[in-house]
Amino acid sequence: MTTAPGMPTLLAGRYHLERVLGSGGMGVVYRARDLLHEQFGERCSSVAIKMLGENLRLAPDAHVLLYSEFALTRSLQHERVVRMFAFEVDISTQMAFFTMELMRGMTLDRLLLEGPDGLPWRELQPLAVQLLDAVAYVHRQGVLHGDVKPVNIMLGDDGIRLFDFGLGQATAEAMAGLASVSRDRFSAWTPAYAAPELLAGGALTASADLYAVACVVYELAHGKRLGERRATERLERPQQMPAACWPALRLALAMDPERRTISVEELGEVMARCRWRWFR
Structure with a gap:
């Protein structure tokens, strides 16, 4: 184009x-x-x-x-x-x-088209760990991404890069003294990755970013988006996901933010520990 x-x-x-x-x-x-x-x-x-x-x-x-x-x-x-x-x-x-910087590679949405049944754990694990590491770093800097989804994640020869902070927000301390605008009119959340509380009009939080990242990891393992969910629905572990990782990812995917009792950093640590030999 x-x-x-x-x-x-x-x-x-x-x-x-x-x-x-x-x-x-x-x-x-x-x-x-x-x-x-x-x-x-x-x-x-x-x-x-x-x-x-x-x-x-x-x-x-x-x-x-x-x-x-x-x-x-x-x-x-x-x-x-x-x-x-x-x-x-x-x-x-x-x-x-x-x-x-000009990033070279392909976005994760294109990668997902090539793996409709999900990625093998040996390929999925480094991507998940790198993504969680990126978001954990961003959170430590007082920044919320607000729009984590496959199209905003680039995969190149040296791994993934997170980009497009157009819907992002920061703590008051991180943006002290800078001009700002109300983002209410730009809250164009992507339903497949937006936490339920965001779709209900709630504020962007680190927990909402966690939910979005977990949706991406789930999709990489399952090959399909979570889609619309019911509060009572019980998620099944994707076949490509080691059993040892599933409880942590399921916590991050909780529809009620009060039940997401895990941080992005903690989820990344769990994903990093799950080795191929533990696969069930």
């Missing part, structure tokens, strides 16, 4: 837009070349650029909205989390955008 109709091909006099990498409810991500870095002999000058979608770009607080996502994630330094570079505004078009 090339650039959208009406979009300039050059931003801020240095970023040459090449093609659309993906789009969601709030933003569009482009692959671009940094011509300034190329001029100084940089061999790998490609970056990813995120800007708001056309439906939000003209909103009065558009720049603040995009900057809040950038500010939320710019200090995150983890090998499993996308790295942010800079926030800029193209003067000629008044378009705000930020640059970030």
Whole structure:
């Protein structure tokens, strides 16, 4: 997919837009070349650029909205989390955008298409541990992702990367002094991965992120989404999931947040301990 109709091909006099990498409810991500870095002999000058979608770009607080996502994630330094570079505004078009590392690979939703019966534990385990490690780190920094799902997780040669914090939030301490906007109108939770309390209008919490991550791990093991559930429904262990891991994952998948008596970090520790020889 090339650039959208009406979009300039050059931003801020240095970023040459090449093609659309993906789009969601709030933003569009482009692959671009940094011509300034190329001029100084940089061999790998490609970056990813995120800007708001056309439906939000003209909103009065558009720049603040995009900057809040950038500010939320710019200090995150983890090998499993996308790295942010800079926030800029193209003067000629008044378009705000930020640059970030260009990730190579495929998103987990594409991987799931290749494994409709779930992944073998030897392949699933490192992905689950890496994802849980990324989310646990984000939580320690006072950040909530808010939209953990396969399409927001990239799998490359060196493992997974978590990205797209467009629905993310932070503690008051983490964002002290920064401009912010009300996110009520952007709570476009994905039903298959959103905790029941979010769909009922509740606030985003670490427990809700835990539920979403657990849904992704379950889908990797089962090959299918959890889908709509009843409060009384009893989940069955996926065949690809070792019996020793299942009690912890089932806790994380509890529909009642009060029953999710495990943290993302603790779930990651359980997943890391479950070896192939324990498989039942």
